[in-house]
Amino acid sequence: MIKKNQTLLLLTLFLLNFVNISTATQNRNVDIDRSSIPKNILIGSFSGGRSHLKPMLDIAAILIERGYNIVLLTTGKYESSSEYPSVKQVSLGPQITLRDLKEDVHKEFDHKGLAKLVEISVKLYNQTYEKYKNTAEEYNIDLFFCDYLINEACLDIAHALKKPVVGWTAALQIMDSKPYKSDPIGLLLSPFLTQLNDIRKQINVEPNQVTFGKVPKEVSLALVDTFFGFELPQSLPPNVQEIGPVISEEYSPLTPELSNFMNTHERVLYVAFGTIHFTTPENNNKILQSILEAINKNMIDGVIWALVQTSKDDFYPTLNLTDGSTIQTSSILNNEHPHIHIVKFAPQFAILNHTNTKLYFSHGGAGSTHESLYTGTPMLVLPFGADQMGNAQKLKIAGVALSLSIYTLDVNDIINKMDHLLNKIAMNHRR
């Protein structure tokens, strides 16, 4: 397990050796003055969001301790910046949410949503590049630490200014995809490359610096935040390093209310679909019905559901149980059921790390996957898009998860899979 100190050590070692790496492997002049610390480091992420920023900022926090200056350039407002008070944020504009992407996201949001996001990022390339350029000049940036997803402007400006760039992703297949890995993510990105290169030409940015699914030669070091043993075997170029999972040293504790719930329930199911995903009312009702039936069958005795992007209106008003009874969903959503605790946000790591949490019903995002593996919590995965389908597949191969489909969600199937995971997967050594 690589914790962040080791991650940082790795990063720092590479930072200190940048000149050698660059000249040895890339024949290009990287302008590094090693005599003066602090250096100015720009962290750039077009997509933003906690899952992209948190691990990068965890690394930044240690670099700050060591005297470096960090500027964060990202969309939206990074709400948790209070966790990293010395990181200065420059805004890349409003964050694009999935609800912005599709009117009918409820009906058919899936991995194609990512293609839409790529399209938008290409349309915004000009202004994104301009913001990177201005920020780099204003803060005299020495090193670029770029989220790799749809963030070409970050890599391009580093290249234009001849500065070293560290690429970052949790999805290895975005960095270096292999044809034998059946993951839809790479296919969605490539059609936009020609369009992107046309825009680059118009503003005199050297085209073809970045090809999706390949590590660009401009990247001095590419870090992949993953879990040992999680990825299927593949060869990697020498400048790609698997690190991680980056797990914080401190996580938000349980609220007194949650702590009370956790301590009075011995077999808890935790439900959460990350910070950006949500599904249809029909699916939400099926999930709610499944957890009610699972409680009635004594498979579990408690459920915590962190709704996050799911609104209470995203449920039908009633649902029918197999025993013929009809339930008002609002009563459950308003926490009138003694064994179901609905919250808007939850301190996820603290819940997963609690002995009484026996199963995590998840979307299978990278951060959640790492936390679940780290705490030894089996997963029932309902992937929505991005890297989640691939993650679900890998978790299943590893024997620690089963997966579902948003298109064919079925109450009996959910219950059977929960039963299997609760009874046959004894992965948690802590319990």
Ligand SMILES: *[C@@H]1O[C@H](CO)[C@@H](O)[C@H](O)[C@H]1NC(C)=O
């Ligand atoms: C990008 O900027 C160039 C030069 O100002 C302009 O010709 C082009 O239309 C812009 N492209 C987009 C997609 O905004």
Ligand SMILES: *[C@@H]1O[C@H](CO)[C@@H](O)[C@H](O)[C@H]1NC(C)=O
């Ligand atoms: C529940 O059952 C009632 C009576 O059988 C039916 O009218 C209603 O449509 C059902 N509701 C759902 C959500 O299936």
Ligand SMILES: *[C@@H]1O[C@H](CO)[C@@H](O)[C@H](O)[C@H]1NC(C)=O
């Ligand atoms: C997770 O739980 C274990 C055992 O209960 C505890 O020792 C550890 O400190 C917890 N980890 C974190 C980061 O809270």
